[in-house]
Amino acid sequence: MHLKIQMLGTGSAFAKNYFNNNALLTAESFTLMLDCGITAPAALHKLGVPLAALDGILISHLHGDHVGGLEEIAFRMKFELQRKPVLYIPEPLAETLWNHTLKGTMQTEEAQSLDAYFDVHRLEEGSVHSIHPGIQVELIRTEHIKGRNSYSFVFNDKLFYSADMRFTPQLVTDMVRNRGCVVFHDCQLHPPGAVHATLDELLTLPEDVQRSVYLMHYGDDRDDFAGRTGAMTFVEQHKEYEF
Ligand SMILES: O=c1ccn([C@@H]2O[C@@H]3COP(=O)(O)O[C@H]3[C@H]2O)c(=O)[nH]1
Ligand SMILES: [Zn+2]
Ligand SMILES: [Zn+2]
Known part of the structure; x- marks a missing residue:
């Protein structure tokens, strides 16, 4: 089964x-959005992707660059399309997403829960x-912020998305050597990384592993690092990759 991935953004x-x-992850004609940050509605608009094309949204964790666009998507689907977005969310995040992120602006007398706005x-x-x-996802809890749950994904046992x-x-290393995955990995260009892997840390991976690693979630000065990423490659925003 072919998987296509196109980054709405790589910042x-x-x-x-x-x-x-x-x-956007696509298999056959099913399109799954991976995270929905503050800029996701503008990125979809820029690419000419209508809301109706989104078959589901999968959330990795609750930072604004990963969930900040959900309010707009849910309101627009409700009022423009008269339907709910399909939301795939790791169970431990669901209550916090409603109670501490969305409830303050979305709760009304009639709409009292996450399920009122999302399937x-x-x-x-x-x-x-x-x-x-066409899309299987394995949810792996990975370290990001101390004490907060955050998840990486393995799609169809061939794409690891950090x-x-x-x-x-x-x-x-296990994902590449033992499972044959391509890795899309967040990368902080300037140390200290603290909550992300830094480029310097990723450069310590063995070269055979680096060859399968694509770097995303980078800063505006990415071009200054051209030629300094070892055997790793930057993911290009909006380019389509197929696996
Ligand atoms: O303990 C913390 C919490 C947050 N931050 C910054 O806030 C950002 C939130 O989104 P992000 O997870 O993509 O990246 C994070 C970092 O840039 C940090 O440096 N240390
Ligand atoms: Zn984060
Ligand atoms: Zn982030």
């Missing part, structure tokens, strides 16, 4: 020249879930 949370690090599919961590016959993750070389 870090604070990048201004790139949209937030969100993506919610709560996903168990550590398991493989079938989103569509979302936001600290440097975890054993996991990345």
